[in-house]
Amino acid sequence: MANKFFKKKREFNKILKDIKEIKIQGARNIAKAALNAYRLIPTKESEKKLLSSRPTEPMMKNVLYFAEKKIPYKKILNHFDYAQEKINKAVFKLIRNGDVIFTHCHSTNVVNALIYAKKKGKKFEVYNTETRPLYQGRKTAEELKKSGIKITMFVDSAIKIALTKEQDKEEKTKSRTKKNNIRSR
Numbered sequence: 074m075a076n077k078f079f080k081k082k083r084e085f086n087k088i089l090k091d092i093k094e095i096k097i098q099g100a101r102n103i104a105k106a107a108l109n110a111y112r113l114i115p116t117k118e119s120e121k122k123l124l125s126s127r128p129t130e131p132m133m134k135n136v137l138y139f140a141e142k143k144i145p146y147k148k149i150l151n152h153f154d155y156a157q158e159k160i161n162k163a164v165f166k167l168i169r170n171g172d173v174i175f176t177h178c179h180s181t182n183v184v185n186a187l188i189y190a191k192k193k194g195k196k197f198e199v200y201n202t203e204t205r206p207l208y209q210g211r212k213t214a215e216e217l218k219k220s221g222i223k224i225t226m227f228v229d230s231a232i233k234i235a236l237t238k239e240q241d242k243e244e245k246t247k248s249r250t251k252k253n254n255i256r257s258r
Contacts, residue, residue, distance in 0.1 A: 081113040088113075092133075093126040095207050099181030100132040101153060107133045108149060111140050157182060161189040168195045175235065176201040179209035188220045198223035200235045 088110040091097045097106050107123045107130075120137050127133060139149050164186035168174070174197055176183060187199065199217055203226055204210035214226045227235040 085110045085113045085119065089122055089126055092123070095209070098179045098209050098212055099184070100130055101157075101181040103127060103130050104132040104136040105150075105153070108136045108140055108146070111137055112146065115140070117141075157185055161186045165190045165193055165195065168197055170196045172197040174199045176213055177210060178202075178204045179212045184213055184216045187217060187222060191220060191222050198225065200225050200227060202227050202229045202232055202235070205229050 088097075088106050092103055092106055092110075097103050107126075110123060111119055113119075120141060123137060124134060136149060139152075140146075160182050164183075168190050174187065176199055187197075190197070199214075199222055201210045201213055201217075201224060203214075205228075210226065214224050217224050225235075
């Protein structure tokens with residue numbers, strides 16, 4: 074019995090450490106990991122430790138609240154999928170063909186929504202920053218590139234160039250539109 078408890082405690086501490094050291098990235102992934110850790114040792118103390126590991130993660134806070142209220146694990150997990158589906162559809166409506174989308178850091182939900190839009194036929198490209206010092210933007214870039222999305226990564230200090238490049242592209246489009254007497258979007 075004691076051996077089983079120590080095994081759970083060891084696993085809990087590993088998840089806690091991985092969340093704190095940002096080895097687990099993306100609010101969805103963090104929330105799922107925290108939920109799994111809490112299931113190992115479902116105490117108020119565990120909840121406090123998890124919340125203090127990444128205090129700026131509201132999704133983790135919500136998931137732990139649901140777990141504490143004894144909402145079934147499967148129901149909480151289903152909510153992730155339901156929310157992602159809604160996000161996907163909302164993002165799909167926002168993206169127009171030819172858009173350049175700018176991302177900073179890493180978000181599992183954003184990555185999934187962009188991949189969804191690409192699979193549904195939207196044609197766009199993504200500019201992103203590497204997000205130092207932990208390079209979370211690189212994770213975003215890798216996942217999007219693997220899905221066939223055109224991506225241009227900028228070092229953080231080049232954000233002005235990324236935004237100017239987008240504005241220049243927009244100005245050229247407006248200029249062509251005026252020359253061709255075509256209505257702009």
